[in-house]
Amino acid sequence: MEALVQPGMVSDMPSDTRNDIDHGSVEKDYFINRGGLRFAGVHLIVDLWGATRLDDPDHIDAVLREGALAAGATILHGHFHHFSPNGGVSGVLVLAESHISIHTWPERDYAAIDIFMCGECDPAKAIPAIKKGFQPERVQLAEHKRGLIG
Numbered sequence: 544m545e546a547l548v549q550p551g552m553v554s555d556m557p558s559d560t561r562n563d564i565d566h567g568s569v570e571k572d573y574f575i576n577r578g579g580l581r582f583a584g585v586h587l588i589v590d591l592w593g594a595t596r597l598d599d600p601d602h603i604d605a606v607l608r609e610g611a612l613a614a615g616a617t618i619l620h621g622h623f624h625h626f627s628p629n630g631g632v633s634g635v636l637v638l639a640e641s642h643i644s645i646h647t648w649p650e651r652d653y654a655a656i657d658i659f660m661c662g663e664c665d666p667a668k669a670i671p672a673i674k675k676g677f678q679p680e681r682v683q684l685a686e687h688k689r690g691l692i693g
Contacts, residue, residue: 573662583690584661591654593680597647600625600632606676607636607643610669616640640664
């Protein structure tokens with residue numbers, strides 16, 4: 544599946560063209576109901592250790608885009624900054640459903656990734672693409688429910 548915009552470009556797609564918007568008289572609520580809880584979204588904190596290709600912003604962009612699409616997200620914009628040749632990368636994909644961000648330390652083979660998504664998206668579905676793309680020796684994962692109502 545192709546991304547909606549190219550790396551580093553702003554989407555020209557207006558927000559009202561997204562498929563998940565209900566154009567009826569009742570406004571859709573993007574909060575999640577799961578296991579008797581109601582919350583805004585799931586925030587995954589992902590630490591990759593022994594990871595590869597952490598100094599390549601184009602590769603990082605492609606991997607995170609693949610993960611976002613696998614999770615069912617709508618990519619609005621991406622920006623990735625390479626600090627120097629062979630240096631770390633910091634970047635973000637802005638999603639209609641929130642964001643995926645990354646900060647890398649290639650000298651330590653380490654990456655810190657945040658994945659926050661609301662609505663019908665499942666951020667856990669991004670993890671296989673991230674593992675495939677960075678080939679980490681070890682992954683630490685924490686999950687936090689944001690906007691918990693109860």
